[in-house]
Amino acid sequence: MTSADDSDGDWDEFMDKFTEERYKNGFSEDNWEEEMEKIPLFMTKAPEEIDPKTHPQLACLQALIHDEDRTPEEKAVSLKNEGNAYFQEKKYEKAVVAYTEGLKANWEDQVNNTVLLTNRAAAQYYLGNMRSALKDSCAALKIKPDHLKALIRGAQCCMEIRSFPEAIRWCDRGLKMHPGDKKLTELRSAADKHKREAERDARKAMAKEKKEQGERQRLLSAMTERGIKLRLPKRRGSDDDEEQGQGPALDQLTQDATGARVFLDDQGALNWPVLLLYPEHQQSDFISAFCEASCFIDHLAVMFGEELPPWDTDRKYLPQNLQLFFEDEEMEVLYQVVPDMSLLKVLQHKRFFVKAGSPSFIVLVQGSPFSKKYLSEKTLKRW
Incomplete structure (x- = not known):
């Protein structure tokens, strides 16, 4: 039998060992607030990037949210909301990713897909990717030809790439379906003004080029008549002066x-x-x-x-x-x-x-x- 003295000795030995080898991952007075912030339940602000090594619990929860067991509808709606949240925070690149994943969910709801495409077009627009934004606007209109936001965004993209005649066509198309819409009316007026200015500038440039070409020809003729010879810089790959x-x-x-x-x-x-x-x-x-x-x-x-x-x-x-x-x-x-x-x-x-x-x-x-x-x-x- 073990005596009481022997039992007390074992306990003391155990406690001494526990004191010497403290729990390595435990909280301390210095880091408890930092460690608590890593626990999803007690977080005051979500991290910009979720790294499984530093935020394993949060990464696990995120995986559950995007679990493959969810229906296409649940995935599409969740990703659309996620994209909208990023958009509100002006994190347009992340918004584009979320909207793209939402479209990949393959939920056959045309209204939702139209919204995803139009929202992605808006995010691309603010990123300066006008061609991509225009492409998404066109895709949205194939689903819903009278979608006002897609019509406006397409016209805005054409304005940004200085394709003013195309912007006018987008506005005219939209105004047929939404007569008197203020935004489309303003865009059309601006596009028409810029179109006329661009045409005027093109005419001036053409007239200037024609005048300069005539002057160059007169100079060449005058030099030829006088027998004056030019030595111009060598062309790349040429051995002789021209x-x-x-x-x-x-x-x-x-x-x-x-x-x-x-x-x-x-x-x-x-x-x-x-x-x-x-x-x-x-x-x-x-x-x-x-x-x-x-x-x-x-x-x-x-x-x-x-x-x-x-x-x-x-x-x-x-x-x-x-x-x-x-x-x-x-x-x-x-x-x-x-x-x-x-x-x-x-x-x-x-x-x-x-x-x-x-x-x-x-x-x-x-x-x-x-x-x-x-x-x-x-x-x-x-x-």
């Missing part, structure tokens, strides 16, 4: 930051954006409208007349001291330009190609050490 562009090739001519580009003036003269390069000082000048009939000396006299540029510290860039050259990049040759020559005469030289729409010239000071060294490294040809 010369004497045709038609749209003029669109490849670059513009200055100010928008300068070759143009024909009222007298029919070509005016070019011309670049002057000063390699000794790594500087440049840009003449936005150099008339083809003007001579280089006319511009140089203005640019280097009374006031010389600040980078010319030696004050040697005087008009009478300057030499001009253009470079034949293909032949690696420099041709000297006489300052008294007109721009047109230079552009008509057999080896001059207008590159990227802007003729460029090199300016040096005659007899300067830099000029002598620079020219010694180049092949120089005269006219």
Whole structure:
């Protein structure tokens, strides 16, 4: 027999062990509120995402709600209500999922399916998925052709994708079934206004394009008549530069930051954006409208007349001291330009190609050490 003393000893030993090995998952004074929040019965707010690892009881309840034993009607109605709750909270992506699952429930109630499609269209609309929203609106109307919400949503989708004639057709269809409906009437008025504005803008754009096309053709004709050759940027996959562009090739001519580009003036003269390069000082000048009939000396006299540029510290860039050259990049040759020559005469030289729409010239000071060294490294040809 076991004595009372032995029994008390066993009990004490058991209690000591229990004290040492406390229940690991038990609540403590520090975490009891957090743990209680995990129990569905005591939750004050449902979690955004239900993870079975962190909320096993809630996951179990959710599985019961969506249990396969429920009828299609119970599933569809429950999922529709779930989608509506998400929609009210502006959780449109979750609403779309719920409505989609509701449609998959295969409850053959046309009224409920129409509502699910229309509600999903609304959620897609607020997500910015206009094509999907329009598709759902069409599907809802196949079931119930006079469904007002689907008609309105379809018209709104067409407005958002700027398909104004189609929006008008949706509104007209709806107004035949719901004469005088305020929302459809407002949508139709807005769609008609935007349609007329879009047509006006299209006419303006077409007229502008026609005018620009005519100007491009006149420019090409003027260049062809003068024998001016263009060297446009290489096309991808091409080994050779393209010369004497045709038609749209003029669109490849670059513009200055100010928008300068070759143009024909009222007298029919070509005016070019011309670049002057000063390699000794790594500087440049840009003449936005150099008339083809003007001579280089006319511009140089203005640019280097009374006031010389600040980078010319030696004050040697005087008009009478300057030499001009253009470079034949293909032949690696420099041709000297006489300052008294007109721009047109230079552009008509057999080896001059207008590159990227802007003729460029090199300016040096005659007899300067830099000029002598620079020219010694180049092949120089005269006219």
